[in-house]
Every structure is written in C-alpha cells, then in structure tokens.
Amino acid sequence: MSWLYERLDAARDSAQRTLREVYASGGVAVTRQARVEREVLASEQARRLAQLNAVERGLCFGRIDDGSGRSTYIGRIGLRDEAHESALIDWRAPAARPFYVATATDPGGLVRRRHLHLKDRLVVGIDDEVFDLEGMSEGDRHTLVGEAALLAALRRGRTGRMGDVVATIQTEQDRVIRASLQGALVVQGGPGTGKTVAALHRAAYLLYTHRDTLERRGVLVVGPNPMFLRYIGQVLPALGETQVVMTTVGEMFPGVRAVAADEPAAAVVKGDARMAGLVAAALELRRRVPEGELVVELDGLRLRVPHETCLRLRERARAVRLPHNMARKLYVTELLKELARAEARALEESLHIEELVIEGEPELSEPLDLEGDLDELDLELASQRLWGEPEVRRAVEELWPELTPQALIAGLLSDPEALRQAAPPGLDWPLLVRSPDAGWTVGDVPLLDEAAELLGEDDSARRVAARLAGEEQAEQELYAREVLDSTGVAESGLFERADVLAERHADDGLGLTTADRAAADRGWAYGHVIVDEAQELSPMAWRMIMRRVPAKSLTVVGDVAQTGSAAGARSWGEVLDPYLEGRWREERLLVNYRTPVEIMRVAADVLRAFAPGQEPPESVREGEAEPRAVRMPVSGLPELVAGELAEIGAGQEQGRVAVLTPDARHAEVARLFPAGDLDAPVVVLTVGQAKGLEFDAVVVVDPAGIIGQSPMGGQDLYVAVTRATRRLTVVHEGDLPAVLSRLA
Numbered sequence: 001m002s003w004l005y006e007r008l009d010a011a012r013d014s015a016q017r018t019l020r021e022v023y024a025s026g027g028v029a030v031t032r033q034a035r036v037e038r039e040v041l042a043s044e045q046a047r048r049l050a051q052l053n054a055v056e057r058g059l060c061f062g063r064i065d066d067g068s069g070r071s072t073y074i075g076r077i078g079l080r081d082e083a084h085e086s087a088l089i090d091w092r093a094p095a096a097r098p099f100y101v102a103t104a105t106d107p108g109g110l111v112r113r114r115h116l117h118l119k120d121r122l123v124v125g126i127d128d129e130v131f132d133l134e135g136m137s138e139g140d141r142h143t144l145v146g147e148a149a150l151l152a153a154l155r156r157g158r159t160g161r162m163g164d165v166v167a168t169i170q171t172e173q174d175r176v177i178r179a180s181l182q183g184a185l186v187v188q189g190g191p192g193t194g195k196t197v198a199a200l201h202r203a204a205y206l207l208y209t210h211r212d213t214l215e216r217r218g219v220l221v222v223g224p225n226p227m228f229l230r231y232i233g234q235v236l237p238a239l240g241e242t243q244v245v246m247t248t249v250g251e252m253f254p255g256v257r258a259v260a261a262d263e264p265a266a267a268v269v270k271g272d273a274r275m276a277g278l279v280a281a282a283l284e285l286r287r288r289v290p291e292g293e294l295v296v297e298l299d300g301l302r303l304r305v306p307h308e309t310c311l312r313l314r315e316r317a318r319a320v321r322l323p324h325n326m327a328r329k330l331y332v333t334e335l336l337k338e339l340a341r342a343e344a345r346a347l348e349e350s351l352h353i354e355e356l357v358i359e360g361e362p363e364l365s366e367p368l369d370l371e372g373d374l375d376e377l378d379l380e381l382a383s384q385r386l387w388g389e390p391e392v393r394r395a396v397e398e399l400w401p402e403l404t405p406q407a408l409i410a411g412l413l414s415d416p417e418a419l420r421q422a423a424p425p426g427l428d429w430p431l432l433v434r435s436p437d438a439g440w441t442v443g444d445v446p447l448l449d450e451a452a453e454l455l456g457e458d459d460s461a462r463r464v465a466a467r468l469a470g471e472e473q474a475e476q477e478l479y480a481r482e483v484l485d486s487t488g489v490a491e492s493g494l495f496e497r498a499d500v501l502a503e504r505h506a507d508d509g510l511g512l513t514t515a516d517r518a519a520a521d522r523g524w525a526y527g528h529v530i531v532d533e534a535q536e537l538s539p540m541a542w543r544m545i546m547r548r549v550p551a552k553s554l555t556v557v558g559d560v561a562q563t564g565s566a567a568g569a570r571s572w573g574e575v576l577d578p579y580l581e582g583r584w585r586e587e588r589l590l591v592n593y594r595t596p597v598e599i600m601r602v603a604a605d606v607l608r609a610f611a612p613g614q615e616p617p618e619s620v621r622e623g624e625a626e627p628r629a630v631r632m633p634v635s636g637l638p639e640l641v642a643g644e645l646a647e648i649g650a651g652q653e654q655g656r657v658a659v660l661t662p663d664a665r666h667a668e669v670a671r672l673f674p675a676g677d678l679d680a681p682v683v684v685l686t687v688g689q690a691k692g693l694e695f696d697a698v699v700v701v702d703p704a705g706i707i708g709q710s711p712m713g714g715q716d717l718y719v720a721v722t723r724a725t726r727r728l729t730v731v732h733e734g735d736l737p738a739v740l741s742r743l744a
C-alpha cells in the first residue's frame with residue numbers, strides 16, 4: 001500500500017503548494033474580480049486538502065480482479081499515478097460498483113474480491129472471496145458481500161459515533177446509495193438494517209455524481225433530534241463531503257431551536273394538515289375592519305374613513321394575493337391616502353364651523369372643497385406626514401398589523417377565541433391552548449414556517465410564493481411593486497427589506513459555503529433532501545420539508561413499525577401521496593446488521609403485539625449472551641451497569657452502555673450516574689433520544705412505563721430493545737409486561 005500513500009502524500013503536497021501560491025500571488029488584490037477568483041481557488045484547494053487529510057485511515061480497502069488479470073483498487077477517494085493513470089478508484093465511481101454488487105451467483109465478470117485491512121498505512125489483514133460458481137448454492141437472497149470483513153466490522157466495539165462502512169456496503173444497500181437523483185425514494189427497513197448508513201453514503205454518492213447541481217444547491221439531511229445528529233455527524237466528513245446541512249425539524253426555522261415535544265394529544269392536532277388552514281384563517285382574523293367608520297383623532301381633528309371604504313381597501317390589498325406583510329405596504333399606501341382625504345374633509349368642516357361663529361363676515365362666494373383640490377402630489381406629501389403620526393400608526397396596527405411568524409403563532413396559541421374562530425370543524429383546537437410565554441416546541445416549528453410563508457417575512461418567502469403560484473403571482477407582485485415605487489412613500493421601516501436584501505446579495509458567496517448559506521435561509525431550495533427516521537414527521541412537518549425541495553428529489557428513510565410520535569406516519573403512502581401521488585418508489589432493507597438473533601426474538605414478540613403485520617428484519621449475527629430481565633429497584637442500576645461495562649470490556653475508545661428510560665423517569669435515573677454524553681462509556685437516555693442510535697449493551701428500565709407513556713408506547717419499547725449490538729437487560733420493579741414473557 002505504500003505506493004498509494006506516496007500518491008496521497010504527493011497530492012497533499014501539491015494542494016498545499018497551490019494554496020501557498022494562491023495566497024502569495026494575491027498581494028493586494030486589485031480588482032474585485034481578482035479577489036473573487038483568488039478566494040474561489042483558495043477555498044477549492046483548502047477543501048481538497050481537508051479531503052486528503054480525512055482519508056488517511058483506511059485509504060484503500062478493496063481490490064477487484066477481473067478475468068483478464070487486471071486489478072482495480074477501491075478507496076475513499078480517487079488518486080492518479082505519475083503518468084496520470086488511475087491508481088485508486090473512488091468508491092462512488094461507476095468502476096467501483098462491481099466491488100459492491102458482485103455475488104457468487106452473479107459475479108459480474110470478477111474472479112476475485114479482496115477486502116484489505118490497514119493499520120497505520122500497512123496491510124494487516126486480507127479477506128478474499130473467490131467467485132467459484134461450482135462451490136456455492138444458488139439464489140441465496142442473503143449472500144453477504146465480503147462476509148468476513150462485514151462480520152469483523154460488526155463485531156467492533158461501539159464508540160458513541162457512527163462510522164462509515166464504505167468497505168462493506170451490501171448489495172441491497174448499494175442499490176439505495178446509487179439510486180437516481182430524480183424523484184422520491186423511500187427506504188423502508190427494520191431496526192439495524194443500515195438505513196441511516198445507506199442514506200449518508202447516498203448523500204456522499206450524489207454529491208460526487210451530481211457535483212454541479214448539488215454543490216450549488218446543497219443537500220439537506222433531517223434527523224430526529226440533536227443527539228442523533230451528533231451521532232452521525234462524523235460520517236460525512238469522513239466520506240469527504242462538506243456541502244451538507246444537517247438539522248432537525250425543531251431547528252428548521254432560523255432563529256428558533258425547539259427540542260421540547262408537545263403532549264401526544266396536542267402533537268396530533270398540531271401536526272394535522274388542517275392546521276395550515278387554521279393558521280391562514282387566524283391571519284385573516286388579524287386584518288380587521290372597524291365596526292362602523294374608522295375615526296382617528298389628530299390635533300383636534302377627527303379623521304373619518306367610512307366603513308365601506310375600509311372594507312374596500314382590505315379587499316383590494318387581499319386581492320393582490322401577496323404575503324401579508326407585503327400586501328400591507330399596499331394597504332398602508334391606500335389607507336394613508338384615504339386618511340389624507342379625511343383630513344381635508346375634517347379641516348373643511350372645521351372651517352365652516354368657524355365661519356358660522358364669526359359674526360358680520362361676508363359669506364364665501366364658493367363653498368370650500370379642500371378634498372377635491374388635493375392632487376396626487378398633495379396626497380403623497382400628506383401620506384408621508386400622516387405616517388409619522390403615532391395615532392395613525394396605531395390605527396394601521398389595529399387593522400393590518402405587521403406580523404412576525406413568532407408573533408402570529410404565539411398570539412394564536414394563547415388566544416382560545418382566535419383558535420375557536422379559525423379552527424375547521426372537527427379539529428380539537430382546545431388541546432392547542434397554552435400560556436403566552438410557553439417556549440417553542442418541535443410541533444410549533446412547522447406552524448412558524450407556515451406563518452412565514454403567509455406573512456412573507458423575508459425575501460425567501462416571496463421567492464417560494466412566486467415559484468409556487470407561477471408567473472401570474474410574480475406578475476401581480478411586480479405590479480404591486482411598481483405601484484409602491486411610483487407612490488414613493490419614503491419611510492424607514494416600510495420598505496426596509498429591499499435594502500437588507502441588496503446588502504446581503506452584495507456580500508453573498510465569499511467565504512461562505514453552500515451549506516452556510518443554505519442553513520441561514522429559510523427559503524433555500526435544496527437539490528436533494530434526505531429525511532431520516534421519517535416516520536416521526538407529522539403532516540405539517542412534511543409541508544415544511546417539501547417547501548425546501550421544489551424539485552421533489554428526496555430520500556425518505558425510516559420504519560413505520562418504529563413510529564413513536566402520535567402525529568407520525570403509519571404508512572408511506574399516507575405521507576407522500578399528497579405531494580407525489582404514485583411518483584415515489586420504495587426499496588426495502590431486510591437484513592439487520594446490528595441486533596443479534598437472540599435479542600431480535602424478543603423484539604419480534606414486541607412487534608407482533610403492537611404492530612401486527614409488520615415483519616422484523618433478519619439478523620446476521622449470533623449474540624454472545626442471552627437477553628435477560630432483572631427484577632430490582634432502580635437504585636441498583638449503577639452496580640448492574642458496572643457489570644455490563646465489564647462484560648463488554650469497555651475502554652476509553654470503545655464499548656458503550658446505554659440506560660433507556662421512560663420520559664417521566666429520565667431525571668430520576670440520570671441522577672444515579674455521572675453526567676455524560678455519547679462519548680461517555682455510560683449514557684442515560686429517553687427512548688426518543690435513543691432513536692437511531694446503538695450501543696454494545698443496553699439496559700431498558702421500566703418497560704411497562706415505556707409502553708404506557710403514549711399511544712405509541714409499544715413502538716417505543718420495540719425501539720428500545722433493538723438498540724443493542726451485543727447485550728440486552730430489562731430492569732423492572734413490578735410485573736414484567738406480557739410481551740416480554742420470553743425473558744421471564
């Protein structure tokens with residue numbers, strides 16, 4: 001392997017040299033153009049360097065030999081030799097594919113596949129598969145690719161972080177990873193079937209294969225919670241990719257970081273697709289018309305705008321079908337003109353009155369007509385003056401307030417009367433009511449996003465709205481802008497967005513990666529979106545996700561048998577058909593690479609009881625210990641966990657134990673252990689937090705409490721018992737639930 005590492009060193013030297021030259025050549029960059037070019041070149045070289053550094057460990061992991069005596073080496077990146085011939089093939093390149101898909105029954109022209117095990121640049125082990133058709137049985141669905149290498153990888157102690165599996169990707173996973181970029185792909189599979197691992201490798205594959213499109217637009221990965229993102233956080237950089245934004249539903253609205261969950265019943269209502277209509281109706285209620293005429297008292301004058309005029313202004317502003325805060329500008333412009341007219345009328349009246357009281361003066365030859373004398377310029381000047389009056393501002397705020405998504409949603413959820421009026425029939429809206437100062441929950445985030453769309457709080461919503469409603473909307477918007485521009489109401493605050501926008505675009509690009517820019521922009525249109533643990537998302541969350549990917553290029557990864565959220569999905573059709581009727585396809589992963597057979601038998605009992613009709617995946621491994629149940633108080637946990645740590649031979653680097661509890665008992669159990677996160681040898685988590693994670697040994701506390709904690713408690717227990725790679729212990733104080741009777 002030393003020759004390959006020499007090539008790696010040479011590539012690194014070259015990137016470093018170029019980087020130095022780029023900076024040295026710059027001096028004082030004269031033109032903006034020169035500066036931009038230098039920055040682009042420098043960031044490209046820096047990225048290349050980071051990539052080359054990330055592949056040091058296990059640079060090359062495979063070799064395939066074809067019938068003509070030619071050998072091809074497969075690695076984490078591609079490298080060329082001095083003659084510019086390919087020396088190492090990137091695992092994502094088409095030429096590497098046979099390494100992953102060749103089976104004994106269909107070797108695809110290969111005579112041998114070799115897995116190489118490296119340590120510090122040296123080959124320390126080799127596993128060979130010789131494709132000898134004579135000696136193999138036909139049509140075995142579970143033929144493992146590189147079985148010895150795979151089993152060695154699976155036996156390794158866990159580190160608290162997910163690693164890449166480029167060396168041992170299985171054929172069914174390869175099909176997922178290399179599926180076409182177009183359209184929506186659902187990857188359905190039981191626990192431990194490698195859905196997450198396949199989805200992340202797919203992100204790396206897509207970025208490699210569709211570099212042009214995706215580097216500009218980026219890839220969004222949505223995971224179930226921050227813990228999960230930390231768990232998978234290192235996989236992609238190890239694969240050499242940095243154009244990916246990883247987030248949770250709770251973080252998808254810039255400026256809000258929600259982690260708290262709603263009560264299950266409230267979550268169901270909040271996640272219901274009908275909430276979109278409720279939010280829209282609530283916004284309508286905020287655009288008021290006064291009961292009678294509008295009266296504004298100003299310097300002793302009473303400015304009166306008739307009720308019908310107020311109605312007409314509201315209808316006109318509504319009719320342009322712009323987001324609320326943009327339509328408001330139109331509304332304000334028109335209302336100010338009406339108030340200017342009203343002011344002229346009021347002035348006129350007051351003069352008449354004075355006239356009457358001045359005795360002995362001759363009558364005017366013509367009646368006063370101040371309102372009729374107003375020309376456009378007078379109206380504009382008067383509008384500007386009126387807009388400076390606090391009374392006028394107050395009136396506008398009452399009739400068509402400028403709203404942030406936060407103000408609209410927080411106001412709505414703490415106002416039972418508004419909820420009642422806005423709710424569609426049959427929606428259990430009282431469950432939504434909460435105090436005005438309650439913090440944001442994950443379920444609120446899609447509502448905020450919905451509100452932002454309707455309000456147009458920034459330029460992104462404008463772009464999304466224009467895109468969705470097509471050219472007609474864009475035209476209307478253009479018209480409205482022209483109207484606004486021509487009226488020229490110069491007022492700080494009323495038209496400030498244009499400046500902000502211009503400023504942002506001027507600075508855009510330099511020094512920021514696609515991922516940086518995308519993460520900060522709510523309206524960013526991603527090139528591809530991957531949703532993991534997708535079964536947890538509510539219909540409202542799906543609306544938000546779909547907005548982020550107008551091209552509808554998605555990978556949806558999950559297991560409808562593991563749905564823990566009451567607002568989550570029971571089937572993929574129910575989730576995707578509203579957006580992609582008949583235009584999504586499903587791949588199933590059937591082999592469990594995590595949980596040993598013995599533990600999976602227990603999990604299968606749980607699945608049968610709570611999700612009949614769902615099939616558990618088949619495990620590839622035999623476990624080292626029978627799963628067990630222990631009846632004892634939780635105070636005995638530290639001792640039990642110490643025993644588990646010893647059993648798995650945990651050290652600083654490898655070997656992890658998780659204690660999983662019902663939500664309500666987390667604090668009580670966590671107190672018994674030193675505080676620690678995923679890097680610690682022992683971590684105490686709720687089942688929700690453990691979703692998608694795995695540990696060498698798992699201790700499930702209070703299974704009855706887990707089952708009872710929500711309508712989806714049975715699914716939660718299924719998730720809990722499928723987190724272990726080696727050992728499972730169930731700790732109970734009362735009777736063991738019947739579904740776990742196998743452990744009794």
Ligand SMILES: Nc1ncnc2c1ncn2[C@@H]1O[C@H](COP(=O)(O)OP(=O)(O)OP(=O)(O)O)[C@@H](O)[C@H]1O
Nearest residue numbers: 165168169170191192193194195196197593594692
């Ligand atoms: N081809 C493979 N080679 C080596 N390890 C693999 C392979 N496929 C999966 N694994 C390992 O199996 C374990 C389970 O994978 P992963 O977490 O992706 O499963 P999952 O389907 O997302 O599970 P869950 O539904 O429980 O979240 C991980 O440790 C992963 O590294």
